[in-house]
Amino acid sequence: MGESRTELLAWLNDLLQLGYTKIEQCGTGAAHCQIIDSIYRDLPVSKVKFNAKHEYEYVANFKILQNAFDKHKIDNAIPVERLIKCKFQDNLEFLQWVKKFWDNYYPGGTYDAVARRGGAGAGAGAAGGGFKTTTSNNKLGTPLKKAPSATAVRASRAGGGSTTNAGGLSRAAAASSDRTAELEAEYQKALQDMQQQVMEAKLTVEQVEKEREFYFSKLREIEIYVQEQLAAGLDGGAHDHVLQHISDVMYKTEDGFEIPQGGEGAQAESAIAGGEEETF
Structure with missing residues (x-):
């Protein structure tokens, strides 16, 4: 029998330095992408939309996840259409499978989740509930170390300068805007391709x-x-x-x-x- 909702959220937040409060929030696909990245360290995490609010953005995240599955020959099917509806049971079952996969293949050592995603946190996203960058106790005894918080990472890189921090936030906002435009362009291109196929x-x-x-x-x-x-x-x-x-x-x-x-x-x-x- 898989872990409970509370155990899964504690493990997820500790590994990824997030503040998820509901299993349904995994329906955006962002957390799953970074869990797999913690194993292989080769996903394009910068392209993952952690602030996703629309289903087409969730689909883009799951597309990145599917590419990783294909690359590493992970043969488990991803029920994208059910997951993006952000229903509790569907997301619970898939997260339980992901946790079991992670237990088997996580290489150990430190995984700096915040640095891997460029210091970005996660927005309100699926199913409501504000996300925040935080840490929690590792109740599952998994072989991982706590990564420094987003604030500590930015402070260490900038030497504590508030001006540099402001510049980092500005760059992050610009990068987020660029990713949104890129996803919009991909969505429009996919729509045009489908219309052409119908014709x-x-x-x-x-x-x-x-x-x-x-x-x-x-x-x-x-x-x-x-x-x-x-x-x-x-x-x-x-x-x-x-x-x-x-x-x-x-x-x-x-x-x-x-x-x-x-x-x-x-x-x-x-x-x-x-x-x-x-x-x-």
């Missing part, structure tokens, strides 16, 4: 219908000709057996198929049997 499918259907009508009309002409010749030569014409063979091939059906009563095939066969020409 191509319609054109293909129209072409197939034209070809069907073309060949059907030719086959119909042959059918009428054969019926006329059979009706005129029922007294034992030299070519009756050839025409009869052609007629048999045309009306041949697969096992289990029955010609509907009153259908074209039935009318044609009736005309041949009665020696009368079918009228159309």
Whole structure:
């Protein structure tokens, strides 16, 4: 049986230096991306949208996660459509699986989650509840060390200068805006691609219908000709057996198929049997 909601949140917040209060907040996909990054250290964490508020942003995060799964040959399916709805049970079950995977493959040592995501925290995101950068006690006894807080990391890099901190925040805001624009562009491109595919499918259907009508009309002409010749030569014409063979091939059906009563095939066969020409 997997860990409880409380245990999972404690582990998640301790590993990633976040302040998640609900399992449903994992529906943005951001936390899952960084959990996998803590194992392999090769995900493009800077592209992960930690402040995601819309489903298309969640989908972009899960796309990054799926790329990581493909790269490292992780064969577990990601139920994206259910997770992005931010329902408790779906996200709980997937997070339990992720935790078990992490227990098996985490290399140990220190993972500086804040530095990996460039000092960014996480916004309100899915299912409400403010996110904050914080630390919590490691109640699960997992082999990890506490990473320094976002404030400590920025202070150590900037030497405690408030001006540098302000500049860092400004750059972070600009980077966030760039990522949003990039995701918007990807979304519009995907929409245009789908519209183009729909248009191509319609054109293909129209072409197939034209070809069907073309060949059907030719086959119909042959059918009428054969019926006329059979009706005129029922007294034992030299070519009756050839025409009869052609007629048999045309009306041949697969096992289990029955010609509907009153259908074209039935009318044609009736005309041949009665020696009368079918009228159309």
